[in-house]
Amino acid sequence: MPKIQNEFADALATLSSMIFRHMPRIQNEFADALATLSSMIQHPDKNYIDPILVKIHNHPAYCAHIEEETDGKPWFHDIKEYLSKGEYPDHANHTQKCTLRRMSNHFFHSGGNLYRRTPDLGLLRCVDAKEAFKVLEDVHAGTYGPHMIGFVLAKKILRAGYFWMTMETDCIKYFRK
Numbered sequence: 001m002p003k004i005q006n007e008f009a010d011a012l013a014t015l016s017s018m019i020f021r022h023m024p025r026i027q028n029e030f031a032d033a034l035a036t037l038s039s040m041i042q043h044p045d046k047n048y049i050d051p052i053l054v055k056i057h058n059h060p061a062y063c064a065h066i067e068e069e070t071d072g073k074p075w076f077h078d079i080k081e082y083l084s085k086g087e088y089p090d091h092a093n094h095t096q097k098c099t100l101r102r103m104s105n106h107f108f109h110s111g112g113n114l115y116r117r118t119p120d121l122g123l124l125r126c127v128d129a130k131e132a133f134k135v136l137e138d139v140h141a142g143t144y145g146p147h148m149i150g151f152v153l154a155k156k157i158l159r160a161g162y163f164w165m166t167m168e169t170d171c172i173k174y175f176r177k
């Protein structure tokens with residue numbers, strides 16, 4: 001018996017129970033992506049397919065909050081420097097460089113400001129922590145409309161033309177205060 005079948009038989013022997021639960025396709029994006037990948041690959045040998053290795057990281061690969069860094073630079077500083085000078089940060093490893101390159105595709109640097117491209121070709125101005133808090137206060141307090149809950153507040157800020165990485169989370173936290 002081939003090695004793969006032996007491993008499968010061993011795994012099956014240790015299985016004590018199995019539960020099938022229906023999950024709508026829209027909620028299972030990972031399975032949808034795997035199905036799309038498998039339909040695009042042409043396999044010369046129909047009996048064996050190489051497994052797809054998936055890495056799961058415990059923390060985000062790059063910046064995930066709007067707080068200022070310890071050196072006082074905004075969250076988008078590395079992206080802005082990469083777009084304007086084509087240089088990576090000194091401390092960046094290979095994975096961080098790849099992530100920075102991939103993230104920079106969604107941004108546009110012009111006139112000293114960094115903008116995030118939207119799917120409809122609009123531009124959202126990237127803001128740092130101080131400016132983000134000021135925008136939150138202005139939009140929530142009524143400059144752009146009445147008080148609103150977190151998700152609505154985030155959408156209103158997007159329509160006003162501002163962006164930062166954790167906008168929804170910060171809007172929900174601000175609303176709960």
